[in-house]
Amino acid sequence: MKYDIVLCGVGGQGGISVSVVIARAAMAAGLDVKQSEVHGMSQRGGEVLAHLRMSDKPVASPIIPRASADLILAFEPLEALRYVPWLRKGGAIVTATAPLKNMTNYPDPDAVVAELRKIPGAVLVDADALAKEAGNARAANVALVGAAAKYLPLEASALEAAIKDLFARKGDAVVDANLRAFEHGRRANP
Amino acid sequence: MNTETLMGDEAIALGAVHAGLSAAFAYPGTPSTEIMETLQAMAEKGATTADGAKFVAQWCANEKTAYESALGASYAGRRAMVSMKHVGLNVAADPFVNSALIRIHGGLVVVVADDPGMHSSQDEQDSRALAAFARMPCFEPADQQEAYDMTLEAFEFSEKHEVPVLVRITTRLAHSRAVVKVAAKGRAQNPVDKAPQDMSWILMPAVARKRWKALLGKQADFRAYAEERSTLAAASKKLGVVTAGLALQYYRENLEDFVAAEGEAPSHLHIGHYPIPAGKLRELCANVEKVLVIEDGYPVVEEALRGVLPTPIPVLGKMSGELPLDGELNPDLVRAALGLPEREGVPAPGLPPPGRPPQLCVGCPHADSFAALKEALLEYPTHAVNSDIGCYTLGALAPYNAIESCVDMGASIGMARGAAEAGLRPTVAIIGDSTFYHSGMSNLVDAVSHGTNTTVYILDNQTTGMTGAQPTIAPSSRLKDLVIGLGVDPAHVRVLDAHKRSHEASVKAIKEELAHPGPSVVIGVRVCIEAYKKERAK
Incomplete structure (x- = not known):
């Protein structure tokens, strides 16, 4: 068993940090894990990308080969589109729908969404709305993980444990809001 | 044995502590920054080497000073590490090359993080070539486990063969995480034990010739080790x-x-x-x-x-x-x-996504500094704006289009000075505070010495911003005095508020200094938005 995830978004969205939730849950399940991300200048409002690989055998490359990702988890729709070449046939895309237009040549957002809808296995989620419903607008990323939970080779309880672990130092209110966001996400893509 | 999930940078930091590290020195630079950040975070939490002794982990003014501090620690008989990005090794090239000739005493490990693909760099030079140039052994880990193991191995090798060892990593290893088996208990630090007084640290020609022969003589052993490993x-x-x-x-x-x-x-x-x-x-x-x-x-x-x-x-x-x-x-x-066919994926989307270039953060003080400079320069159809390495390099892109060059740390001042001496005026050097401390000061001394007609615009955001807001080597409050101390006429050292609210005053001051026929320094002060957020989150 191997499972490869491309996580993508825009610098400053803080999206990539949720890859830790999935990585910790995978390690708790006894899988080998490699995770790769980009730092530095490219973090400043540009594209940000993390690769997360898990397997019951040792993982070799920290980078996912093209056409092999089982899941693209995107925090912004144009970024989802950018990494489609990494998706394997039959793989899933779970993407937030809110465009982040910090560039002058951002294409028509409807056209971006239309392109994504053409891809079998693409699930478009209003992660911001889910997070607000859960009571914490900043939990959109965790809501998105919830929406992707059914594809992951991990138990929901393991993901919840990792969420608790990650947010524990921020207090119970933040932990609870994130657990609710995760649950709202799961319900959005049952 | 314990297992930990570590980035390559973290694995090296932990390996060094387990090897009995006494002192580590560095200047921030992607992708090497997290080595020192990890050591400092460990030290802050009270981490020690196996003997319960604390270790030193310090940011320095630049890679050369960091390297020389590490050399001193080795001279004192203790294990020392210096870490930097690949272009930082150019800055430290003088001590780097010469240190291969001296009889290293306490183990000295030089970690250099290369950036093939230039994710966050000006070139993609390969430090293995520089190790060969210096006739220095080089270890290159293949994963995070080896990053940890080879750091320990490098200290052993360094002490056994009395030579520094370069550990070369790349961005992808530095910034990816994997599970690493680490020792439960490391090694104790070396005691303070000064290098033997046998002239082997005095690279005057007569000695250096002997030391060079000694280094050349060691090559067979280095090669034999590489063969074996x-x-x-x-x-x-x-x-x-x-x-x-x-x-x-x-x-x-x-x-x-x-x-x-x-x-x-x-x-x-x-x-x-x-x-x-x-x-x-x-x-x-x-x-x-x-x-x-x-x-x-x-x-x-x-x-x-x-x-x-x-x-x-x-x-x-x-x-x-x-x-x-x-x-x-x-x-x-x-x-x-390998001759294998491409994997077949899903059809490419019909809409090719345009690139999303990096940009200054919303509310960044640099944006306001650029706005003031551009307005002040309007009356000079011919001018030069030489810039430097930092977030402000993004001033090259729209909507700012405010800078014209970016070559290496400190080059802004040297280039603006040289262009002015060659007859192109007015010239402005845009440089951040951290880059100024790193390599700008000596260029400013040149400008003072020759009375060059140029204006240095220091963007003082009180941090090393691009690498994630590390502290600068001197506080902002001392920058003005430092510039005056270097010999700039105090009447032409202007401190500005790098904020929209002070735009008119800033434009006026910059115009006045552009008109001044000698060296002048304008300091735009406002804390980096990221550094501010980071401080508040503490």
């Missing part, structure tokens, strides 16, 4: 594969498919230690019909293998076009080089 697995006679460092993982990623297609695995030599193990390379090549070299960065091994005379078997790699000469290696490029 590289691994050769004979298999197919049709193809031999050489991998170096992290490239091993891209090869492994494709091996199963290769075996399925070809029926057998290639013969394989993996190199993690330099100087290049020429004997093992000859042994591999004697038994295969052709050889493919897979390495990230320059074709260092491939070039050595080719030499200048015809090779008895075809050598494939970056120089023959099987792999690209530039950019970062990845599993797909290696797949193609």
Whole structure:
């Protein structure tokens, strides 16, 4: 068993940090894990990308080969589109729908969404709305993980444990809001 | 043994502590920054070496000062590490090359993080080539486990052979995480024990000639060690594969498919230690019909293998076009080089997504500084704005279009000065506070000494911003006095509020200094938005 995830978004969205939730849950399940991300200048409002690989055998490359990702988890729709070449046939895309237009040549957002809808296995989620419903607008990323939970080779309880672990130092209110966001996400893509 | 999930940078930091590190020095630079950040975070939490002793972990003004501090710690008999990004090694090149000649006392490990693909750099130079230039041994880990293990090994090797060891990593290893087995208990620190007074640290010509001979004499031992530590697995006679460092993982990623297609695995030599193990390379090549070299960065091994005379078997790699000469290696490029077909994915979207370039944060003080400068320069159709390394390099892009050059740390002031001396006026040097402390001050001294008609605009955001807001080596409050101390006329040292609310005053002050026929310094002060957020989150 191997499972490869491309996580993508825009610098400053803080999206990539949720890859830790999935990585910790995978390690708790006894899988080998490699995770790769980009730092530095490219973090400043540009594209940000993390690769997360898990397997019951040792993982070799920290980078996912093209056409092999089982899941693209995107925090912004144009970024989802950018990494489609990494998706394997039959793989899933779970993407937030809110465009982040910090560039002058951002294409028509409807056209971006239309392109994504053409891809079998693409699930478009209003992660911001889910997070607000859960009571914490900043939990959109965790809501998105919830929406992707059914594809992951991990138990929901393991993901919840990792969420608790990650947010524990921020207090119970933040932990609870994130657990609710995760649950709202799961319900959005049952 | 414990297991931890570590980035390559973290694995090196932990390896150093477990090796009995006494002192580490660095200047921030992507992708090496997290080595020092990890050491400092450990020290802050009270981490010690096995003997319960604390270790020193300090940011320095630049890579050269960091390197020299590490040399001093080695002279004192203690284990020292200096870490930097690849271009930082250029700054530290003087102590780096000479340190190979002295009789290293406490183990000295030089960690250099290369950035093939230039994720966050001005070039993609390969530090293995600089290690060879300095006749210094180089270790190149293939994963996070080796990053940890080789750091310990490098300290041992350094003390045994009385030579610094360069540990070369790349961005992808530095910034990816994997599970690492680490020692439960490390080694104690060396006691303070000054280097023997045998002239071996005094590189005056008569001594240096002897030390150079000594270094050349050690090469056979270095090479023998690299031969012993590289691994050769004979298999197919049709193809031999050489991998170096992290490239091993891209090869492994494709091996199963290769075996399925070809029926057998290639013969394989993996190199993690330099100087290049020429004997093992000859042994591999004697038994295969052709050889493919897979390495990230320059074709260092491939070039050595080719030499200048015809090779008895075809050598494939970056120089023959099987792999690209530039950019970062990845599993797909290696797949193609192995002759495997592309994986078939989903059809490409009909809408090619335009790139999303990095940009200054919302509310960044640099944006306001650029606005003031551009307005002040309006009355000069001909002018030069030379800039430097930092977030403000993004001032080259729209909507700012405010800077015209970015070459190396500190070059802004030197270039603006040289252009002015050559008759192009007015010239402005835009430089951040951290870059000014790193390499700007000596250029400003030149400008003062020659009375150059140029204006230095220091963007003082009170941090090293681009690498994630590390503290600068001097506080903002001392910058003005420092500039005056370097000899700039106090009447032409202006401190501005780098904020929209002070736009008119800033434009006026910059105009006045542009009109001043000698050296002038304008300091735009406002804390970096990221540093502010980071401080508040504490």
